[in-house]
Amino acid sequence: MSDPRKTAVLYRMVMPDHVCPYGRKALWLLKRKGYAVQDHHLKTRAATDAFKAEHGVATTPQTFIDGDRVGGYDDLRRFFGQKVPEAGATSYVPVLAVFAVALLLAGVVVWWMDGPVLANLPPAFIALSMCLLAMLKLQDIEKFSTMFLNYDLLAQKWPPYGYIYPFAELGAGVLMLAGVLTWLSAPVGLFIGGVGAVSVFKAVYLDKRHLKCACVGGSTNVPLGFVSLTENLMMIAMAVFMFASGH
Structure with missing residues:
Protein backbone atom coordinates (compact mmCIF):
# COMPACT_ATOMS: atom_id res chain seq x y z
CA MET A 1 0.00 0.00 0.00
CA SER A 2 1.38 3.44 -0.91
CA ASP A 3 2.37 5.94 1.75
CA PRO A 4 0.93 9.40 0.89
CA ARG A 5 3.98 10.95 2.52
CA LYS A 6 6.19 9.22 -0.06
CA THR A 7 5.41 10.69 -3.44
CA ALA A 8 7.14 10.39 -6.77
CA VAL A 9 6.53 12.01 -10.15
CA LEU A 10 7.02 9.79 -13.18
CA TYR A 11 7.11 10.82 -16.82
CA ARG A 12 6.89 7.97 -19.31
CA MET A 13 5.92 7.31 -22.92
CA VAL A 14 2.37 6.00 -23.29
CA MET A 15 1.47 6.25 -26.96
CA PRO A 16 -1.24 4.49 -28.98
CA ASP A 17 1.35 2.26 -30.67
CA HIS A 18 4.00 2.10 -27.95
CA VAL A 19 4.08 1.95 -24.16
CA CYS A 20 7.62 2.16 -22.86
CA PRO A 21 8.49 -1.10 -21.01
CA TYR A 22 10.97 0.68 -18.77
CA GLY A 23 8.24 3.12 -17.82
CA ARG A 24 6.03 0.22 -16.77
CA LYS A 25 8.87 -1.24 -14.71
CA ALA A 26 9.63 2.12 -13.09
CA LEU A 27 5.96 2.56 -12.13
CA TRP A 28 5.82 -0.94 -10.66
CA LEU A 29 9.06 -0.43 -8.72
CA LEU A 30 7.92 2.86 -7.24
CA LYS A 31 4.60 1.37 -6.13
CA ARG A 32 6.37 -1.67 -4.68
CA LYS A 33 8.51 0.70 -2.63
CA GLY A 34 5.39 2.33 -1.23
CA TYR A 35 5.34 5.54 -3.24
CA ALA A 36 2.23 7.37 -4.35
CA VAL A 37 3.02 8.03 -8.00
CA GLN A 38 1.95 11.00 -10.08
CA ASP A 39 2.04 9.19 -13.41
CA HIS A 40 2.40 11.59 -16.34
CA HIS A 41 1.96 10.13 -19.82
CA LEU A 42 3.93 11.47 -22.77
CA LYS A 43 1.41 10.64 -25.46
CA THR A 44 3.20 11.82 -28.61
CA ARG A 45 6.73 11.85 -29.97
CA ALA A 46 6.63 15.65 -29.98
CA ALA A 47 5.66 15.72 -26.30
CA THR A 48 8.45 13.26 -25.48
CA ASP A 49 11.06 15.30 -27.36
CA ALA A 50 9.87 18.52 -25.71
CA PHE A 51 10.11 16.93 -22.26
CA LYS A 52 13.65 15.66 -22.92
CA ALA A 53 14.75 19.06 -24.21
CA GLU A 54 13.22 20.86 -21.22
CA HIS A 55 14.98 18.66 -18.66
CA GLY A 56 18.19 18.05 -20.60
CA VAL A 57 17.80 14.27 -20.65
CA ALA A 58 18.34 11.77 -23.44
CA THR A 59 15.82 9.12 -22.45
CA THR A 60 12.53 8.44 -20.73
CA PRO A 61 11.13 7.43 -18.30
CA GLN A 62 12.30 10.00 -15.78
CA THR A 63 11.48 9.91 -12.08
CA PHE A 64 11.45 12.84 -9.64
CA ILE A 65 11.38 12.29 -5.88
CA ASP A 66 11.09 15.20 -3.41
CA GLY A 67 11.57 17.59 -6.31
CA ASP A 68 14.91 16.08 -7.34
CA ARG A 69 15.39 14.16 -10.56
CA VAL A 70 16.42 10.58 -9.89
CA GLY A 71 16.73 9.63 -13.55
CA GLY A 72 15.78 6.67 -15.70
CA TYR A 73 14.89 3.13 -14.72
CA ASP A 74 18.48 2.05 -14.02
CA ASP A 75 19.04 5.20 -11.96
CA LEU A 76 15.88 4.41 -10.01
CA ARG A 77 17.16 0.93 -9.26
CA ARG A 78 20.43 2.41 -8.01
CA PHE A 79 18.47 4.92 -5.91
CA PHE A 80 16.84 1.99 -4.12
CA GLY A 81 20.15 0.19 -3.68
CA GLN A 82 19.54 -2.46 -6.32
CA LYS A 83 22.32 -3.84 -8.46
CA VAL A 84 22.40 -2.69 -12.08
CA PRO A 85 24.56 -4.63 -14.57
CA GLU A 86 27.09 -2.37 -16.24
CA ALA A 87 27.22 -2.35 -20.03
CA GLY A 88 29.85 -4.80 -21.26
CA ALA A 89 30.45 -6.29 -17.81
CA THR A 90 31.39 -9.96 -17.72
CA SER A 91 28.96 -12.39 -16.16
CA TYR A 92 28.69 -16.12 -15.54
Whole structure:
Protein backbone atom coordinates (compact mmCIF):
# COMPACT_ATOMS: atom_id res chain seq x y z
CA MET A 1 0.00 0.00 0.00
CA SER A 2 1.38 3.44 -0.91
CA ASP A 3 2.37 5.94 1.75
CA PRO A 4 0.93 9.40 0.89
CA ARG A 5 3.98 10.95 2.52
CA LYS A 6 6.19 9.22 -0.06
CA THR A 7 5.41 10.69 -3.44
CA ALA A 8 7.14 10.39 -6.77
CA VAL A 9 6.53 12.01 -10.15
CA LEU A 10 7.02 9.79 -13.18
CA TYR A 11 7.11 10.82 -16.82
CA ARG A 12 6.89 7.97 -19.31
CA MET A 13 5.92 7.31 -22.92
CA VAL A 14 2.37 6.00 -23.29
CA MET A 15 1.47 6.25 -26.96
CA PRO A 16 -1.24 4.49 -28.98
CA ASP A 17 1.35 2.26 -30.67
CA HIS A 18 4.00 2.10 -27.95
CA VAL A 19 4.08 1.95 -24.16
CA CYS A 20 7.62 2.16 -22.86
CA PRO A 21 8.49 -1.10 -21.01
CA TYR A 22 10.97 0.68 -18.77
CA GLY A 23 8.24 3.12 -17.82
CA ARG A 24 6.03 0.22 -16.77
CA LYS A 25 8.87 -1.24 -14.71
CA ALA A 26 9.63 2.12 -13.09
CA LEU A 27 5.96 2.56 -12.13
CA TRP A 28 5.82 -0.94 -10.66
CA LEU A 29 9.06 -0.43 -8.72
CA LEU A 30 7.92 2.86 -7.24
CA LYS A 31 4.60 1.37 -6.13
CA ARG A 32 6.37 -1.67 -4.68
CA LYS A 33 8.51 0.70 -2.63
CA GLY A 34 5.39 2.33 -1.23
CA TYR A 35 5.34 5.54 -3.24
CA ALA A 36 2.23 7.37 -4.35
CA VAL A 37 3.02 8.03 -8.00
CA GLN A 38 1.95 11.00 -10.08
CA ASP A 39 2.04 9.19 -13.41
CA HIS A 40 2.40 11.59 -16.34
CA HIS A 41 1.96 10.13 -19.82
CA LEU A 42 3.93 11.47 -22.77
CA LYS A 43 1.41 10.64 -25.46
CA THR A 44 3.20 11.82 -28.61
CA ARG A 45 6.73 11.85 -29.97
CA ALA A 46 6.63 15.65 -29.98
CA ALA A 47 5.66 15.72 -26.30
CA THR A 48 8.45 13.26 -25.48
CA ASP A 49 11.06 15.30 -27.36
CA ALA A 50 9.87 18.52 -25.71
CA PHE A 51 10.11 16.93 -22.26
CA LYS A 52 13.65 15.66 -22.92
CA ALA A 53 14.75 19.06 -24.21
CA GLU A 54 13.22 20.86 -21.22
CA HIS A 55 14.98 18.66 -18.66
CA GLY A 56 18.19 18.05 -20.60
CA VAL A 57 17.80 14.27 -20.65
CA ALA A 58 18.34 11.77 -23.44
CA THR A 59 15.82 9.12 -22.45
CA THR A 60 12.53 8.44 -20.73
CA PRO A 61 11.13 7.43 -18.30
CA GLN A 62 12.30 10.00 -15.78
CA THR A 63 11.48 9.91 -12.08
CA PHE A 64 11.45 12.84 -9.64
CA ILE A 65 11.38 12.29 -5.88
CA ASP A 66 11.09 15.20 -3.41
CA GLY A 67 11.57 17.59 -6.31
CA ASP A 68 14.91 16.08 -7.34
CA ARG A 69 15.39 14.16 -10.56
CA VAL A 70 16.42 10.58 -9.89
CA GLY A 71 16.73 9.63 -13.55
CA GLY A 72 15.78 6.67 -15.70
CA TYR A 73 14.89 3.13 -14.72
CA ASP A 74 18.48 2.05 -14.02
CA ASP A 75 19.04 5.20 -11.96
CA LEU A 76 15.88 4.41 -10.01
CA ARG A 77 17.16 0.93 -9.26
CA ARG A 78 20.43 2.41 -8.01
CA PHE A 79 18.47 4.92 -5.91
CA PHE A 80 16.84 1.99 -4.12
CA GLY A 81 20.15 0.19 -3.68
CA GLN A 82 19.54 -2.46 -6.32
CA LYS A 83 22.32 -3.84 -8.46
CA VAL A 84 22.40 -2.69 -12.08
CA PRO A 85 24.56 -4.63 -14.57
CA GLU A 86 27.09 -2.37 -16.24
CA ALA A 87 27.22 -2.35 -20.03
CA GLY A 88 29.85 -4.80 -21.26
CA ALA A 89 30.45 -6.29 -17.81
CA THR A 90 31.39 -9.96 -17.72
CA SER A 91 28.96 -12.39 -16.16
CA TYR A 92 28.69 -16.12 -15.54
CA VAL A 93 24.90 -15.93 -15.30
CA PRO A 94 24.19 -17.22 -18.86
CA VAL A 95 26.21 -20.39 -18.47
CA LEU A 96 25.01 -20.99 -14.91
CA ALA A 97 21.44 -20.79 -16.23
CA VAL A 98 22.27 -23.39 -18.90
CA PHE A 99 23.79 -25.79 -16.40
CA ALA A 100 20.91 -25.32 -13.94
CA VAL A 101 18.29 -26.08 -16.62
CA ALA A 102 20.33 -29.03 -17.89
CA LEU A 103 20.50 -30.46 -14.37
CA LEU A 104 16.74 -30.12 -13.87
CA LEU A 105 16.00 -31.74 -17.23
CA ALA A 106 18.51 -34.51 -16.54
CA GLY A 107 16.74 -35.23 -13.27
CA VAL A 108 13.44 -35.64 -15.12
CA VAL A 109 15.02 -37.84 -17.81
CA VAL A 110 16.77 -40.23 -15.43
CA TRP A 111 13.67 -40.50 -13.25
CA TRP A 112 12.01 -42.37 -16.12
CA MET A 113 15.06 -44.42 -17.06
CA ASP A 114 15.89 -47.90 -15.92
CA GLY A 115 18.80 -48.14 -13.51
CA PRO A 116 20.09 -46.09 -10.57
CA VAL A 117 19.22 -42.40 -10.71
CA LEU A 118 22.52 -41.14 -9.29
CA ALA A 119 24.56 -43.18 -11.76
CA ASN A 120 22.53 -42.01 -14.75
CA LEU A 121 22.37 -38.36 -13.73
CA PRO A 122 25.92 -37.19 -14.64
CA PRO A 123 25.91 -38.51 -18.24
CA ALA A 124 22.38 -37.19 -18.85
CA PHE A 125 23.42 -33.81 -17.43
CA ILE A 126 26.48 -33.62 -19.69
CA ALA A 127 24.56 -34.65 -22.81
CA LEU A 128 21.80 -32.11 -22.15
CA SER A 129 24.35 -29.38 -21.39
CA MET A 130 25.97 -30.05 -24.76
CA CYS A 131 22.61 -29.75 -26.51
CA LEU A 132 21.66 -26.51 -24.75
CA LEU A 133 25.07 -24.92 -25.31
CA ALA A 134 24.96 -25.90 -28.99
CA MET A 135 21.49 -24.35 -29.29
CA LEU A 136 22.82 -21.03 -27.98
CA LYS A 137 25.69 -21.11 -30.44
CA LEU A 138 23.30 -21.81 -33.31
CA GLN A 139 21.19 -18.73 -32.52
CA ASP A 140 23.81 -16.64 -34.30
CA ILE A 141 26.40 -18.94 -35.78
CA GLU A 142 28.18 -16.07 -37.52
CA LYS A 143 28.90 -14.26 -34.26
CA PHE A 144 29.83 -17.53 -32.57
CA SER A 145 32.28 -18.54 -35.29
CA THR A 146 33.92 -15.10 -35.19
CA MET A 147 34.39 -15.15 -31.41
CA PHE A 148 35.50 -18.80 -31.59
CA LEU A 149 38.33 -17.83 -33.95
CA ASN A 150 39.89 -15.74 -31.19
CA TYR A 151 41.15 -18.80 -29.37
CA ASP A 152 40.31 -22.16 -30.99
CA LEU A 153 43.46 -23.56 -32.56
CA LEU A 154 41.71 -25.64 -35.23
CA ALA A 155 39.33 -22.86 -36.26
CA GLN A 156 42.31 -20.52 -36.63
CA LYS A 157 43.88 -22.97 -39.08
CA TRP A 158 40.59 -23.85 -40.80
CA PRO A 159 37.80 -21.25 -40.23
CA PRO A 160 34.92 -23.51 -41.44
CA TYR A 161 35.41 -25.53 -38.23
CA GLY A 162 33.74 -22.64 -36.38
CA TYR A 163 30.55 -23.31 -38.34
CA ILE A 164 30.77 -27.09 -37.95
CA TYR A 165 31.42 -27.11 -34.20
CA PRO A 166 27.87 -26.30 -32.94
CA PHE A 167 26.33 -28.97 -35.16
CA ALA A 168 28.92 -31.51 -34.05
CA GLU A 169 28.30 -30.66 -30.38
CA LEU A 170 24.51 -30.88 -30.81
CA GLY A 171 24.66 -34.15 -32.75
CA ALA A 172 27.00 -35.76 -30.24
CA GLY A 173 24.85 -34.59 -27.33
CA VAL A 174 21.63 -35.96 -28.82
CA LEU A 175 23.20 -39.31 -29.64
CA MET A 176 24.80 -39.56 -26.21
CA LEU A 177 21.50 -38.80 -24.50
CA ALA A 178 19.77 -41.46 -26.61
CA GLY A 179 22.59 -43.94 -26.01
CA VAL A 180 22.86 -44.81 -29.71
CA LEU A 181 25.63 -44.70 -32.33
CA THR A 182 28.37 -44.56 -29.74
CA TRP A 183 30.90 -45.32 -32.46
CA LEU A 184 30.06 -41.85 -33.86
CA SER A 185 29.12 -39.69 -30.88
CA ALA A 186 32.01 -40.67 -28.59
CA PRO A 187 34.80 -39.92 -31.10
CA VAL A 188 33.14 -36.63 -32.06
CA GLY A 189 32.81 -35.59 -28.42
CA LEU A 190 36.36 -36.66 -27.68
CA PHE A 191 37.72 -34.75 -30.68
CA ILE A 192 35.91 -31.44 -30.24
CA GLY A 193 36.33 -31.57 -26.47
CA GLY A 194 40.05 -32.34 -26.76
CA VAL A 195 40.76 -29.59 -29.27
CA GLY A 196 38.68 -27.15 -27.24
CA ALA A 197 40.38 -27.97 -23.94
CA VAL A 198 43.86 -27.54 -25.42
CA SER A 199 42.83 -24.27 -27.11
CA VAL A 200 41.33 -22.75 -23.96
CA PHE A 201 44.23 -23.89 -21.76
CA LYS A 202 46.75 -22.34 -24.15
CA ALA A 203 44.88 -19.05 -24.58
CA VAL A 204 44.07 -18.48 -20.91
CA TYR A 205 46.70 -20.24 -18.83
CA LEU A 206 49.75 -20.13 -21.10
CA ASP A 207 49.26 -17.01 -23.23
CA LYS A 208 47.42 -15.17 -20.39
CA ARG A 209 44.89 -13.67 -22.80
CA HIS A 210 41.68 -12.06 -21.56
CA LEU A 211 38.95 -13.10 -23.98
CA LYS A 212 35.21 -13.65 -24.07
CA CYS A 213 34.02 -17.23 -24.18
CA ALA A 214 31.96 -18.37 -27.17
CA CYS A 215 30.58 -21.33 -25.21
CA VAL A 216 27.12 -19.75 -24.83
CA GLY A 217 27.04 -18.02 -28.19
CA GLY A 218 28.65 -14.94 -29.63
CA SER A 219 26.58 -12.26 -27.90
CA THR A 220 27.47 -12.84 -24.25
CA ASN A 221 30.14 -11.53 -21.90
CA VAL A 222 31.17 -14.78 -20.23
CA PRO A 223 34.94 -14.64 -19.68
CA LEU A 224 36.99 -17.36 -21.35
CA GLY A 225 38.52 -19.69 -18.82
CA PHE A 226 37.22 -22.20 -16.32
CA VAL A 227 33.70 -22.45 -17.76
CA SER A 228 34.77 -23.17 -21.33
CA LEU A 229 37.44 -25.55 -20.12
CA THR A 230 34.81 -27.35 -18.04
CA GLU A 231 32.52 -27.67 -21.08
CA ASN A 232 35.28 -29.34 -23.05
CA LEU A 233 36.40 -31.59 -20.19
CA MET A 234 32.80 -32.73 -19.73
CA MET A 235 32.63 -33.77 -23.38
CA ILE A 236 35.88 -35.69 -23.01
CA ALA A 237 34.62 -37.38 -19.83
CA MET A 238 31.33 -38.31 -21.50
CA ALA A 239 33.12 -39.81 -24.50
CA VAL A 240 35.42 -41.85 -22.27
CA PHE A 241 32.47 -43.01 -20.18
CA MET A 242 30.59 -44.19 -23.24
CA PHE A 243 33.60 -46.02 -24.60
CA ALA A 244 34.22 -47.68 -21.23
CA SER A 245 30.61 -48.63 -20.57
CA GLY A 246 30.02 -49.97 -24.07
CA HIS A 247 26.90 -47.81 -24.65
